[in-house]
Amino acid sequence: MSLFDGEPEGPAIGSSKSLPSAGGAPLAERMRPRTLEEYSGQEHLLGPGKPLRVQIERDAQGTGELGSMIFWGPPGVGKTTLAKIIAETTKANFVEFSAVMSGIKEIKQVMVSAAQAAEMHSRTILFVDEIHRFNKAQQDAFLPYVERGTIRLIGATTENPSFEIISALLSRCRVYVLQPLSEDRITQLLRRALEDRERGLGEMEIQADDEALALIASYSSGDCRSAYNTLEVAAQLAAENTKHIDKAVATEAIQQRVLVYDKTGEEHYNLISALHKSVRNSDPDAALYWLARMFAGGEDPLYLARRIVRMAIEDIGLAAPEALNLCLSAKEAVDFLGSPEGDLALAEAVVYLSLAPKSNSVYTAYGAVQEEIEHTRQEPVPFHLRNAPTRLMKELGYAKGYRYAHDEEDKVADMDCLPDSLRGRTYYHPTQEGREKLLAQRMEEIRKIRTGKHRSQ
Numbered sequence: 001m002s003l004f005d006g007e008p009e010g011p012a013i014g015s016s017k018s019l020p021s022a023g024g025a026p027l028a029e030r031m032r033p034r035t036l037e038e039y040s041g042q043e044h045l046l047g048p049g050k051p052l053r054v055q056i057e058r059d060a061q062g063t064g065e066l067g068s069m070i071f072w073g074p075p076g077v078g079k080t081t082l083a084k085i086i087a088e089t090t091k092a093n094f095v096e097f098s099a100v101m102s103g104i105k106e107i108k109q110v111m112v113s114a115a116q117a118a119e120m121h122s123r124t125i126l127f128v129d130e131i132h133r134f135n136k137a138q139q140d141a142f143l144p145y146v147e148r149g150t151i152r153l154i155g156a157t158t159e160n161p162s163f164e165i166i167s168a169l170l171s172r173c174r175v176y177v178l179q180p181l182s183e184d185r186i187t188q189l190l191r192r193a194l195e196d197r198e199r200g201l202g203e204m205e206i207q208a209d210d211e212a213l214a215l216i217a218s219y220s221s222g223d224c225r226s227a228y229n230t231l232e233v234a235a236q237l238a239a240e241n242t243k244h245i246d247k248a249v250a251t252e253a254i255q256q257r258v259l260v261y262d263k264t265g266e267e268h269y270n271l272i273s274a275l276h277k278s279v280r281n282s283d284p285d286a287a288l289y290w291l292a293r294m295f296a297g298g299e300d301p302l303y304l305a306r307r308i309v310r311m312a313i314e315d316i317g318l319a320a321p322e323a324l325n326l327c328l329s330a331k332e333a334v335d336f337l338g339s340p341e342g343d344l345a346l347a348e349a350v351v352y353l354s355l356a357p358k359s360n361s362v363y364t365a366y367g368a369v370q371e372e373i374e375h376t377r378q379e380p381v382p383f384h385l386r387n388a389p390t391r392l393m394k395e396l397g398y399a400k401g402y403r404y405a406h407d408e409e410d411k412v413a414d415m416d417c418l419p420d421s422l423r424g425r426t427y428y429h430p431t432q433e434g435r436e437k438l439l440a441q442r443m444e445e446i447r448k449i450r451t452g453k454h455r456s457q
Helices: 051-061 078-090 104-119 138-148 182-196 208-218 223-238 247-253 266-280 285-298 299-319 321-336 345-353 361-375 391-395 435-454
Strands: 069-072 095-096 122-128 153-156 173-175
Touching: 051 078, 069 078, 078 095, 078 122, 078 153, 095 104, 104 122, 104 138, 182 208, 182 223, 208 223, 208 247, 223 247, 266 285, 266 299, 266 345, 266 361, 285 299, 285 345, 299 321, 299 345, 299 361, 299 435
Parallel strands: 069 153, 069 173, 095 122, 122 153
Antiparallel strands: none
């Protein structure tokens, strides 16, 4: 039926011609799938012959044993539900554990109970919601019990486990990626919930337009729990009037769009990456879209301003040096006006950056210099480039051979400024894009001047 995560909010209740009271279970909880056959979505893992489905079935038949695993996916896709179904299917004790509410003391208490159950030949599945919120010490506490097989750990996380789960624990778990539900799938589940008289809203005899349910599904951003919550509100509104959910009722029920966005999580980095790469690829429409997505998700405008300034430096560079000034001005506008008025200044900046000529020559050159410094001997400054403010320093040869460029006819002296071991090395290679084409021409002029002076000596 449905997919969602979260703690049960009350015992299951029977059908009613009105919505459940505050003490009853919400629709999302009542519609929670109870078997693999009812579970909807994640066919890449649970379809016939797919890896997780095969492991669950072998464990249930006694021909294999399911190991520990991590479910990684956005909210509302069924991580908690799937863990409960696995425990039921494999006849294991199911212990639910919240990383937000629990510490090492609670972990050890659960482990003691699991060890006692194991002595009675009873297996325990420990489900840890939001496992990424555990610190290293707390995650370490699981390790010996996972290694000994005292528990089978199923962790749920919305964050990339590569960054949030310690390597020792991650190496002992299989990671399964759960995908958001499609809008069509959520629409189907909402229709079932309206028609289901045992657990859903069927007794209310509410009718709903397809476009209304599709609207609710689209605003859920793949989170089925959110969609159910909205449907429940819409059903209450309809019950008080025409018992019909149309687009207007659905719109009223949608108080705020559920955006798949976490300002401190992986989706934050996915979106800023999409914005940066759209600018780099000269796509102003995509850049505006990703910028607006981040604004809608509540991103700090000054964070965006900083990243946009970085884009001007890294990807536009000297091909259009005025881009940096424009972006800094946009940052000042954001700081001065605030949001939402200042947001438009950042929109102007990303459009300009998208359409500006591109060059990463300085970015690449600076990286090459850093690499050189890291892997070569730290050469002393050549004597002719050193200042000689004292007589002793002059006697030692400081500043000897230095030529003042302004005294040269063309303002270029035939003088090496790199250490001897790096003489002739070049790092900056300008492109032929925008203003940088002129810089390339100037560099060639300077090269010819130096070559000519060298030959004349």
